Amino acid sequence: MTDLNVETAIAPAPRRKVARRGPIVRALGRFGANRYAMTGLAVFGLTLAAVVLMPFVWKDPNGIDLLAINKPPGAGHPLGTDGIGRDVLARLLAGGRVSLLVAGVSTLLSTALGFFIGALAPFGGRFADAAIMRVVDLAMTLPPVILLLVLASITGPGIVPTIAVISLLSWPLLSRMVRSRLLELRERDFIIFARGAGAGPWHLVMRHGLPNTIDILVVYATLQVANAILLEAGLSFLGLGVPPPAASWGNMLNAARSTVVLQSYPWQWMFAGGAIVLTVVCINLIGDGLRDAFDPRADLE
Amino acid sequence: MLRYTLKRLAAGAAMLIALSMLVFILLRLAPGDPVDAYIDPMVKMSAADMARLRAELGLDKPLPVQYLIWLRDVLHGDFGRSLQRTGEPVLALIGSRIGPTLLLMLSGFGIAIIFGLIAGVVSAVKRGSVRDGTLLAVAAVGVSSPAFLTALIGLYLFSVVLHWAPSGGMLTPAMPFSLHDLLSHLILPALILAFYQSALVTRYMRSSMLEVLTQDYIRTARAKGVRENRIVSHHAVRNALLPVVTLIGSTLGLAVGGAIFIESVFNWPGMGLLLVNAVELRDYPVIMGSTLVIGAWVIVMNIATDLVYAVIDPRVKVS
Amino acid sequence: MGLIGNRTLAAVTSAALALTGLAPVAGWAAAGDKTLTGGFDVGPGGFPGNFNPLMATTGYMALTLNYQPLFVYDGKLSQIVGQLAKSYTVSDDKKTYTITLQPDVKWQDGTPFTSADVAFTLKLAQDKTSGSVYVDRLSAITDVETPDAHTVVLKLSKVNLSLLDTLTKLMMLPKHKLEKIDPSTLPRNPYWTDHPIATGPFVFDKYVTDQYVEYSRFKEYWRGEPKIARVVNRYFKTTAGAVSALKSGEIQISYVNADDLSAFKGDKGFHVIKGNSFVVNYLGFNFGAKIWDNQKVRQAVMYAINRKAIVDSLYGGMAKVANCGYVVDRYVPKGLNDYAYDPEKARQLLKEAGWDKINGSKPIKVLTYYNTQLSDNVLGAMQAMLSQVGINIVPRDVDMSTYNATIYATTPDYDSFGLVYAGLTNGPDPSNLNIGLNASQIPPNGSNYTRVNLPGVSKAFDTALSDADGSKYDSDFQNVCKAMNTDLPWATLWVTDRFGVASAKLKDFVWMPAPGGGPYASHPEKWDIAN
DSSP, X not given: OTTHHHHHHHTTSOSSOOOOHHHHHHXXXXXXXXXXXXXXXXXXXXXXXXXXXXXXXXXXXXXXXTTSTTOOSBTTBTTOBOTTSOBHHHHHHHHHHHHHHHHHHHHHHHHHHHHHHHHHHHHSOHHHHHHHHHHHHHHHHSOHHHHHHHHHHHHOXXXXXXXXXXXXXXXXXXXXXXXXXXXXXXXXXXXXXHHHTTOOHHHIIIIXXXXXXXXXXXXXXXHHHHHHHHHHXXXXXXXXXXXXXXXXXXXXXXXXXXXXXXXXXXXHHHHHHHHHHHHHHHHHHHHHHHHHHHOTHHHHO | OHHHHHHHHHHXXXXXXXXHHHHHHHHHHSSOOHHHHTOOTTSOOOHHHHHHHHXXXXXTSOHHHHHHHHHHHHHTTOOOBOSSTTOOBHHHHHHHHHHHHHHHHHHHHXXXXXXXXXXXXHHXXXXXXXXXXXXXXXXXXXXXXXXXXXXXXXXXXXXXXXXXXXSSOSSOTTSOOOHHHHHHHHHHHHHHHHHHHHHHHHHHHHHHHHHHHTSHHHHHHHHTTOOHHHIIIIIIHHHHHHHHHHHHHHHHHHHHHHTHHHHHHHTOOSHHHHHHHHHHTTOHHHHHHHXXXXXXXXXXXXXXXXXXXXXXXXXXXXX | OHHXXXXXXXXXXXXXXXXXXXXXXXXXXXXXXXXXXXXXXXXXXXXXXXXOGGGOSSOHHHHHHHOOBSEEXXXXXXXXXXXXXXXXXXXTTSOEEEEEEOTTOBOTTSOBOOHHHHHHHHHHHTOGGGXXXXXXXXXXXXXXXXXXXXXXXXXXXXXXXXXXXXXXXXXXXXXXXXXXXXXXXXXXXXXXXXXXXXXXXXXXXEEEXXXXXXXXXXXTOXXXXXXXXXXXEEOOSSHHHHHHHHHTTSOSEEEEXXXXXXXXXXXXXXXXXXXXXXXXXXXXXXXXXXXXOSHHHHHHHHHHSOHHHHHHHTSTTOEEEOSSSOOSGGGOOSSOOOOXXXXXXXXXXHHHHTHHHHTTTOOEEEEEOOOSHHHHHHHHHHHHHHHHHTOOEEEEEOOHHHHHHHHTOSSOOGXXXXXXXXXXXXXXXXXXXXXXXXXXXXXXXXXXXXXXXXHHHHHHHHHHHHOSSOTTHHHHHHHHHHHHHHHOSEEEEEXXXXXXXXXXXXXXXXXXXXXXXXXXXXXXXXXXXXX
């Protein structure tokens, strides 16, 4: 379900222009002029800095204190403590690290996977194309619940399995977009010429496929980071995801499953929920900015 | 057009068989089987007892045989029975869940589409205004909020604190059916579903409108002195709808299996909840059956979207 | 467009309604009839979706609305009294039980309940093909005689002191209905939800899958007509859902987690009911993993966990620290080691045992099927405490299916569950612990899935179970306790209290959060609701 904002944001993207060096620089210039996108970038940068640096100076996120459980925000614990007396701020920061790490790595993986599969299809010959696209269709028809539960129950919880599950869930959409862009490209003269000169699929993919889909990849990757944060939270909500004692925004939010925590100790989940929403909003703003910046029609204006 | 539709449907059928095989394999890779799901670890069980239970459920046969038996039965219209103790027929189970799922989906989407389209148009027409900014901000939060978070907050706020809505289910048990009862159960999950979807539609409609409003024929209309309201309602909206149709089509396709968090939190008796329970209990026939139904729904929705697209936009030719 | 969307929506909505089959409920009760709605199957004593008493392992609170056993625990769970049995005598060698049945008991279709039904039910419960979970527990019965319609004589091949306890869980089934059904089809048979009949106060009317079960009163119930017209047992995916339904007044009773209690504190609209869970929680050492063989290591785990602090703060004092499998005075001898929190001693013991070489800081997976917030917190606390002494545990909560598949695998991966965080029923019948601790019960033979093989413990159980006349019953189980305390087959943790919350409007409502939901003499026919 969360996959959709990727499609939404990317669908109106160009299908005709071949990128050169110039447009990328101009696109970045346009991005820099976008107020919303720059705000998003600034807030996201601050968040990133906080979660990366703060755990070095703040409390131990896993240190328990059974004499100070469920304390509301106050002196000593600015954001309160959780059910076993761990400092919520420390866990929020440590959790942000884990969540952003999971999101970042899984985005890299799913972008790479989605790109190569989507790019090999048009250049790999008719049979490979048909076979790959059927697999993509299949992956998109399979209810995500099944894949999620089965994959996660095979791999078990843990940071690496979580990354694997999220990456495996997210690539088909990108493959589809990359393929349709490159299908048009395939019929262009310079590709036909390159093939005539004996260029293999690998050469075609790296030399021509990559530069011509870079805008799709950039936008997809940004939005996929947002998506992955939400998926990680969703996995944790289903009892999978990042295992304790490591904190993640997802497993902190998961505490809200308990009525008592939901009702009486809102600080234990509210800040994590807020952090997710804030970060995803920022990333979406950045993604929107990138999309607009890479829109070739902007060059025409 | 008819030929095209038939061809797509045939390809869809082949896809469903591949899907069923994939699900079958995935299920057997997951740890635990239906027998494991109904043993209580606090009650004595010997390996012989468990083997007997497995044999009763036909789980002792080789895997390819199990799959072929299942496929043969399905081709004869028999989706089997649930492996849970009540042994209900899978088709009856799915049948009883499709209605509630469609009801929830369509109400949620209905609200989302109406609200999203209006908000998108307003936002695009008043581009740069406070109203635009507010709508955009709400939409940004909407697409960035995980469904289970909004569902939990909604449940807590409206049901526990304010007592405005019942906490779950679709109808009050053991009460005569009343529309009021149904609606009071429906409204909260539908609104929560609509929150995310309408944010999506708003954003999409807005960017689509913005694009259309810069087109030549709109400028021509303006130059001719056509009133702005008329330009928006007669020319711009109609053309801006095109990409939104695709969005709604593909979302509706995915949504049947996708409202799972909302169905879980609100205990809504839909397909998502059925599937989650079935996966937890490793109820193979129910999982296979509902995957087929959901898969078929996705495929049909995709075909329908392409057809509708062709109808709305004469430039698109299906081939 | 908005208009069109609206109209389409309306059309599809009504189509969806038609599909759902949301027809008005037939046979709707007259106004003024009282309905009790509850979450009878919420929490650990529940078993949603199980309507077959032969396969019941828990969920007796719902089952006993319609089904009834011969014997039942009294309202305090302290002794066994007759239910469908009016009285019974036992021969001197404890191998013959003569049971006299209540006269005038009728099945819900009007047929009289007789000794033939008892004999039939026992035979069915001893038949492996019926899916019965009682086969083992009834194996001592070799013969069932029915000298007349209201007398049943049970002949045993050997003394079985748990027989009456087993009979409290065995619900009587109607011979005239079930003899026509092939027993091997019973594990999955529509009969159980299609107007099954029983002898209890409420008649099973209908089951709406995963939603609720509806019962209506049986006017000719042998103890008198029930006061409430209908009972609805609603299903909830989580306890949280049930708690909010309870708070909003949609249901009148439910099990609640200990940490949910604060939500009801001081609320005059509810009664909180407290009971003994009769489940001992433990960290089970998986002896298959070969890292727990040294007794000093096991002792170190005991000393490293501050059980008292966990009970006091996480359970709010609502649990008893257990130093063996029991906490009931009867079975706890004097002079047990109380393993008071002492991390220094734990470190010392680990050093002596050479823990660095045995396992060191390698992560040890703790498998559990408990998935509440409270158990997450408990595991988090134990994880932090154990890491202080150099034992690195990683909790993993899984669904029941994964849990069972892991522990009962034919070639288990012992490293995937170096420890388990689990529970086992320790009462009212104390001999139940045998299934998880006696070496004779190691899979494939039974459920000793942490592969405990400690001769002292096994011997203590064997002695207690073979005590022919039961004269040394208490001291035998005190010896079991002593052996557990010394040999540490588990790191025993605590026995928690369990809680139910009921609306203050309910009158004469007998209920307790009993293990497995009972059965106990709950007298549903007396339940009433104030207007």
